[in-house]
Amino acid sequence: MAISRSLRRTNPITLVLACLLAFGFLFFLFSPSTSETTLPWKGKHNAPATNPLSPPTAPFHKQTSKTKAKPPPVVHYPLNNVTTSADPEANLETILILTPLARFYQGYWDNLLKLSYPHHLISVGFITPKTREGNFATQQLQDVVHKTQTGPEANRFASVTILRQDFSVPVAQDEASRHKLENQKSRRAAMSRARNSLLFTTLGPSTAWVLWLDADIVETPPSLIQDLASYNKPIIVPNCFQRFINEQGKEDLRPYDFNNWQDSVEAAALAKKMGPEDILLEGYAELPTYRTLMGGIAELEPERDQSTIIPLDGVGGTALMVKAEVHRDGAMFPPFPFYHLIETEGFAKMAKRLGWQSWGLPNYFVS
Amino acid sequence: MNRYPNGKSYDQRDDLYISPHRFAPRSQPALRRRRLVFARFGLIAFVFLSLFLILFPGFRHVALPIISLGLLGGHPRIQLETVRYYDLDDVQGTAKGWEKEERILICAPLRDAESHLPMFFSHLRNFTYPHHLLDLAFLVSDSKDNTLSLLSKLLEELQADENPKIPVGEISIIEKDFGQKVNQDVESRHGFAAQASRRKLMAQARNWLLSSALRPTHSWVYWRDVDVETAPFTILEDLMRHNKDVIVPNVWRPLPEWLGGEQPYDLNSWQESDTALALAETLDEDAVIVEGYAEYATWRPHLAYLRDPYGDADMEMELDGVGGVSILAKAKVFRSGVHFPAFSYEKHAETEGFGKMARRMKFSVIGLPHYTIWHLYEPSVDDIRHMEEMEHDRQKREKEEAEKQARLKNVKDEFTEPNAQWEKDKGELQDRIKKEDEKAKQVNPKGDEAGPNAPPPQKETEATRDQEAAKEAGKDSIIEKPKDKANDAKAEQDTAKDATSKVSGPTTKAESEKESSDIKKSTGKGS
Numbered sequence: 001m002a003i004s005r006s007l008r009r010t011n012p013i014t015l016v017l018a019c020l021l022a023f024g025f026l027f028f029l030f031s032p033s034t035s036e037t038t039l040p041w042k043g044k045h046n047a048p049a050t051n052p053l054s055p056p057t058a059p060f061h062k063q064t065s066k067t068k069a070k071p072p073p074v075v076h077y078p079l080n081n082v083t084t085s086a087d088p089e090a091n092l093e094t095i096l097i098l099t100p101l102a103r104f105y106q107g108y109w110d111n112l113l114k115l116s117y118p119h120h121l122i123s124v125g126f127i128t129p130k131t132r133e134g135n136f137a138t139q140q141l142q143d144v145v146h147k148t149q150t151g152p153e154a155n156r157f158a159s160v161t162i163l164r165q166d167f168s169v170p171v172a173q174d175e176a177s178r179h180k181l182e183n184q185k186s187r188r189a190a191m192s193r194a195r196n197s198l199l200f201t202t203l204g205p206s207t208a209w210v211l212w213l214d215a216d217i218v219e220t221p222p223s224l225i226q227d228l229a230s231y232n233k234p235i236i237v238p239n240c241f242q243r244f245i246n247e248q249g250k251e252d253l254r255p256y257d258f259n260n261w262q263d264s265v266e267a268a269a270l271a272k273k274m275g276p277e278d279i280l281l282e283g284y285a286e287l288p289t290y291r292t293l294m295g296g297i298a299e300l301e302p303e304r305d306q307s308t309i310i311p312l313d314g315v316g317g318t319a320l321m322v323k324a325e326v327h328r329d330g331a332m333f334p335p336f337p338f339y340h341l342i343e344t345e346g347f348a349k350m351a352k353r354l355g356w357q358s359w360g361l362p363n364y365f366v367s
Numbered sequence: 368m369n370r371y372p373n374g375k376s377y378d379q380r381d382d383l384y385i386s387p388h389r390f391a392p393r394s395q396p397a398l399r400r401r402r403l404v405f406a407r408f409g410l411i412a413f414v415f416l417s418l419f420l421i422l423f424p425g426f427r428h429v430a431l432p433i434i435s436l437g438l439l440g441g442h443p444r445i446q447l448e449t450v451r452y453y454d455l456d457d458v459q460g461t462a463k464g465w466e467k468e469e470r471i472l473i474c475a476p477l478r479d480a481e482s483h484l485p486m487f488f489s490h491l492r493n494f495t496y497p498h499h500l501l502d503l504a505f506l507v508s509d510s511k512d513n514t515l516s517l518l519s520k521l522l523e524e525l526q527a528d529e530n531p532k533i534p535v536g537e538i539s540i541i542e543k544d545f546g547q548k549v550n551q552d553v554e555s556r557h558g559f560a561a562q563a564s565r566r567k568l569m570a571q572a573r574n575w576l577l578s579s580a581l582r583p584t585h586s587w588v589y590w591r592d593v594d595v596e597t598a599p600f601t602i603l604e605d606l607m608r609h610n611k612d613v614i615v616p617n618v619w620r621p622l623p624e625w626l627g628g629e630q631p632y633d634l635n636s637w638q639e640s641d642t643a644l645a646l647a648e649t650l651d652e653d654a655v656i657v658e659g660y661a662e663y664a665t666w667r668p669h670l671a672y673l674r675d676p677y678g679d680a681d682m683e684m685e686l687d688g689v690g691g692v693s694i695l696a697k698a699k700v701f702r703s704g705v706h707f708p709a710f711s712y713e714k715h716a717e718t719e720g721f722g723k724m725a726r727r728m729k730f731s732v733i734g735l736p737h738y739t740i741w742h743l744y745e746p747s748v749d750d751i752r753h754m755e756e757m758e759h760d761r762q763k764r765e766k767e768e769a770e771k772q773a774r775l776k777n778v779k780d781e782f783t784e785p786n787a788q789w790e791k792d793k794g795e796l797q798d799r800i801k802k803e804d805e806k807a808k809q810v811n812p813k814g815d816e817a818g819p820n821a822p823p824p825q826k827e828t829e830a831t832r833d834q835e836a837a838k839e840a841g842k843d844s845i846i847e848k849p850k851d852k853a854n855d856a857k858a859e860q861d862t863a864k865d866a867t868s869k870v871s872g873p874t875t876k877a878e879s880e881k882e883s884s885d886i887k888k889s890t891g892k893g894s
Contacts, residue, residue, distance in 0.1 A: 015411075022412050026419060052448070053502065053537035053584065059449040071534030074522040077579060079543040130456070142452075149449050159449045163583055166455035166699060196704035197455060205541060205579040330574040332704040336727050353710040 049075075055204030056161040057096060057123040077205035084208045084323040086232040088225070089118065093208035094158070095225055096324070098125045099215050100194045102169075104137040107218030109144045117225040119157050125202040127163040127194050138162065161202050165194055184281055188343040192335035195317070195343070199327060210327060212320035212344075219243075220319065220366040227364065228321040231309060235326060235351055235358040239298050240318040241367045253367070255295025258283040259316030259345050260360050262292040271340045280340045282314070294360045304363045312358040314345035319366045326356045453583035460586040460697035462610035465497055469586035470536065471603060472502045472698070476572045480593050481512040483743065487593040488521045492533060496603040502537040504580030506572055509544045541579050545571060563655040563716065570707035570717040573691070581701055588701055590694040596621070597741035598693070605738065606695040609681075612730035613696045613722065615689045617674050620742040625757065626750070631671030632742040634658040635690035635719050636734050640667040647714040655716045658688070670734040678737030686734045687726055688719035693740055700730050 049060040051072045085091050095117060099108075115122070126141060128134040145160050169190050199210070211225060217240075221227060228236050240257035259282060267289035271280055281287055294312065298304075317333075331354055334346035341349050348358045461467055475487070494501065503522070507515050518540065526534045545568060573590070581588065589603060598616075599605060606614045618633035635658055643665035647656060656663050670684060691707075705728055708720035715723055722732050746754060 018408055019411060019415075022408075022415055026415060051537070052451075053582065055579075056451050056583065062448050071526040072537050074519060074526060074538045074540065076519070076540045076542060079541055079575065079579065145450055156449065159451065161583070162450070162452045164452075164454040164456065166459060166702075193703045197699075197702040200578055200581050200702055200704070201453075201455075201583040201585075203578045203581075205539060328575045328578045329571055330706040330709050332706060335704060350710075 055206065056125070056202050057094065057159055057204040057207055059159050079205060082206060082208050082324070084229075084232075084325065086230050088209060088229045089121075091208075092121060093229075094121050094123065094206050095209045095211055096123045096125060096202060096204075096207040097211045097213055098195070098198050098202065099127075099213050100191060100198060101126045101128045101137055101141060101215045102134060103215060104140040105216060105218060106144075108213075108215055109141075109148075111218050111220055112213075113148065113155055114222045115220075115225060116222040119155060122157050122225075123159045123161070123202070123207070124157050125161040125163070125198055127165055127198040129165045129169045129194070131169065134165070138164070163198060163201065165197065167193060185279055185337075185342065189335040191317075192333035192343045192346075195333045196335070199332065203324065203327060207324045210322045210324055212317050212322070214318045217319055217366055221364075224319070224366070225321075228361075231359065231361075233309075233359040234323045234356040235315060235348065236309075236321045236361065237294075237312070237315050237358070238319050238361045238364040238366050239294055240316065241295075241298075241365050243367050253300060253365070255293070255298065256367070257316035257318045258293055258295060259314055260294035260312055261289075261314045262294075262311070263313040264290045264292065266290040274340050277337055278340060279337045279342050282345075294362050298362045298365070306361070306364045308361065308363045310360050310362060312360045313348060313352070314341065315348045315358050315360070317344040320344065323356075326351050326354070329354045329356070331356065451583075455583065455699075455702070458584060458586040458698060460607075460610075460699065462608055464586060464607050465500070465604060468497075468500060470500050470502060470584050471496065471587040471589050472504060472580055472582070472585045473589045473591060474504050474506075474573070474576050474580060475591055475593055476506045476508070476569070476576055477510065477514055477518070477593060478508055478572075479510050479512050479514060481510075481514045481517050483593040484514070484517050484521060486596065486743075487591075488525065490595065490598060490600075491525070491535075493600045494603060495600050498532055498535045501535040502539075502580070502582070502585065503535055504539045504541065504576055506541045506543060506576035506579075508542075508572055509546065515540070515542065537582075539580050541576055543572075543575055562657040562660070563653075563711075566655060566657070566716040567709045569691075570709040570720070573707040573717070574709060577701060577706065581698065585698040588694075588696050588698050590691055590696075592692045592742075594743040594745075595692060595740055596743040599740070602693070602740065603695065605680075606735075609683065609733060609735075611683075611733040612700050613689060613694065613725050613732045614735065615670070615686070615692075615694050615733075616735050617670055617737065617739045618690060618692045618742050619671065619674065619739050620744050622744060623746075623750075623754070625753075631669070631674070633671055633690035633692050634669055635688055636670035636686055636722075637665075637667040637688050637719075638685060639687040640665055642666040650714055653711045654714055655711050656714045656719075658719070670736055673736040674739060675737055676739075680735065680738040682735065682737050684734045684736050686732045687722055688715060689722040689732060689734070691718035691721075692742060694718070694721075696725075697730075700725055700728075703728060705730065 049055070049058050052060055053072055054060050054075075083091050083093060085093065088095070097112070112124070128138045128141070141162065145162070149156050149160060167190065169187070195212070203210070209225070209229060211228075220238075224238075228238065237257075237260050239255070239260070241253040242256040244252055244254055246252040261282060267280060270287065270289060274280070280289060282289060282291065282293070291314075294310065297310075322331075331347060331351040333343050334350060335342070338346040339349050351358060458469070460469060464471070473491075477484075480487075491503075505518060507518065522538055522540070526538070528534055577588070587603075587607065595618075602616070606616065615633075615636050617636075618631075619629055620632040622628055622630050637658060643656065643663075646663065646665060650656070656665065658665065658667070658669070667688075670686060670690075673684065705721060705725045707717045708724065709716065712720040713723050713727075725732050
């Protein structure tokens with residue numbers, strides 16, 4: 001009697017509803033995962049590695065302590081297949097964004113997250129000095145990195161590498177002292193070493209493009225990577241401006257990066273008179289170089305032609321897009337006077353010696 | 368009817384009336400019902416889930432950790448690590464790296480190196496530095512032979528080795544073709560005209576290899592050519608012990624005797640000279656000074672020429688340019704940007720430019736004049752021609768020798784035959800004499816004096832018999848004899864095993880050996 005009653009109570013509609021509910025629940029559970037499994041690692045060279053010794057541009061599987069660690073496998077990296085083209089997204093080209101970080105700005109990270117290039121093709125690398133300030137920046141960085149890498153799938157980067165510098169920075173990095181002429185050489189030499197350390201340990205075998213981005217770049221177009229790559233140039237820099245409030249109390253722009261220039265006869269003559277350890281610097285009255293600065297030839301009106309492109313002899317590091325093969329050929333940031341040039345300007349010179357020309361976009365702004 | 372279970376109707380009872388049904392907890396059937404419903408739902412869900420898992424195997428990775436609440440190992444995606452933190456202070460490189468678990472990246476650029484690979488791997492297996500701290504990186508470029516497949520095979524074997532001390536750490540094979548037009552054969556490789564562009568291309572290859580393989584975990588980088596023939600197993604520790612930023616051993620190569628036995632090989636390790644600096648001034652920007660050619664007389668002190676075979680292996684010498692056969696450098700040198708210039712850097716390229724650039728960045732560059740490794744000797748075209756001539760001479764000489772031998776043999780054969788016949792006759796004669804002697808002995812037991820004389824002829828007869836056999840069997844006998852000898856030896860060994868006293872073994876063996884050597888002697892005489 002009790003059985004028949006219970007059967008009567010659970011009529012077919014309830015059963016059907018239950019089934020539907022169960023199905024819906026399962027579907028809800030699994031539907032986000034389906035998109036996840038189809039998204040990343042399309043390119044074979046970008047597949048997750050099996051051990052932590054792998055290149056830092058790719059994620060790796062954590063090794064469980066239970067399984068006895070097998071010797072790492074033999075991995076082939078067909079570098080002939082790593083392309084750098086005008087359409088990096090279609091060719092699944094991986095970008096390595098490198099930033100020497102002395103101070104952390106939340107604006108920088110927010111801007112990085114806004115980049116519209118598929119994040120699973122972006123690896124990010126940082127190097128921070130071992131100072132009190134550097135420790136603090138590292139701490140802040142680790143917090144936001146942790147938040148992003150455990151957050152929504154689409155925002156996560158393929159990998160994030162944080163390096164700590166193995167040498168000390170000679171001077172404090174406050175705005176006034178760091179631009180002093182006599183401090184420039186040692187400061188920029190240390191900066192070069194930081195850049196090189198970061199570059200040569202994180203480049204790995206799968207990177208197609210390297211984007212150097214300074215830690216104080218807080219505003220770029222979201223399509224920065226696609227835009228810069230679309231010119232298909234070995235080395236390309238946008239024009240870097242700084243937003244400030246002018247005397248009239250209005251927002252204004254002023255050129256910030258003076259390292260993007262075309263060489264002049266005067267500069268060459270100056271260089272000739274210099275000793276082997278002297279360097280030529282831009283933006284100092286003591287060294288009148290009369291070079292053509294990219295910051296100076298920009299058009300500020302909104303309807304400017306953003307695609308204007310000019311060849312450069314010296315580049316700055318604020319936002320610098322480089323094909324990985326330029327770095328692989330050996331172009332690095334000389335921490336010593338190289339043709340009286342140092343750091344990013346020396347890099348442009350070295351790249352030129354290796355047969356790679358630098359280019360600038362005077363009307364394409366980042367700040 | 369309302370009744371008690373015992374059949375009595377409670378209406379009929381007139382004592383205190385308590386209805387057990389009315390106050391008993393009514394939940395019992397409802398609970399059961401609910402449980403039933405739950406069970407049914409559970410069943411349905413289970414069926415669905417298993418259907419799902421059967422139909423879509425891809426879901427298993429996702430579903431299992433959810434169901435098991437992550438208690439089972441789980442989906443690899445969840446285990447994926449995307450953030451890495453490295454402190455470069457931990458990988459500075461010290462004098463005793465093996466104690467501090469410092470990783471070494473071993474770099475080897477390869478092109479058409481198939482024939483050298485087995486030798487290189489034998490060196491690799493013999494390295495005494497802990498293998499799990501070694502990472503290997505190879506660049507295979509523009510190879511027309513089977514370098515790549517052989518390399519993969521050898522590496523797989525290395526990693527699959529049963530001895531846990533053999534497999535190494537990370538292994539990367541970088542495949543990149545630079546479209547090099549320059550030949551790698553010995554003649555064109557060392558020709559003067561090809562040097563500058565060849566060195567620049569080599570530098571490019573080295574840079575590609577290094578930039579792809581260097582990791583933040585490496586403390587040292589060791590560059591090694593695959594065509595090193597002889598090097599100490601402890602070379603990594605030996606070089607590391609000096610705790611220098613860049614250090615190279617002396618590289619020589621063995622030569623055939625007619626060329627002097629040995630020769631300095633790597634002339635790229637040198638100290639700068641004023642002559643060379645003055646020469647550099649006169650050259651244009653893209654020129655590259657190369658050592659060891661009469662065109663550029665630099666008068667630099669070369670590491671290679673300073674070798675003293677009995678000198679102190681720990682002696683150091685400051686260098687400006689280094690050779691690339693075997694370089695041990697701290698990884699921090701490469702991290703700070705020192706590389707192999709693929710352009711003319713201070714009129715030098717590749718490893719020499721590397722040395723110069725390292726010096727420019729205030730790193731120590733040291734050579735060990737009396738610590739030598741040996742490069743493989745590959746004969747040059749001239750050498751090959753000379754060797755062919757020598758081979759020709761040798762063959763001619765051998766032929767003459769053989770003819771002479773044959774002639775001698777003929778003569779000998781012709782003259783020994785009667786000799787042997789005579790021996791045989793003599794033997795038979797002596798046999799007969801002996802028999803007669805024995806008869807005489809039997810007849811006259813006191814004839815002792817004949818005894819001592821008897822054995823020697825007997826021995827002689829044995830020898831002659833052997834000779835006869837040898838002659839009859841011809842060449843076969845020569846082959847047979849060693850077999851017999853082996854059998855004998857075996858038999859002797861068996862007996863030695865059987866024997867309880869170990870002392871008897873060697874003696875019998877020695878005896879057998881003596882016997883066999885006797886046999887050999889006799890056959891030698893015979894033929």
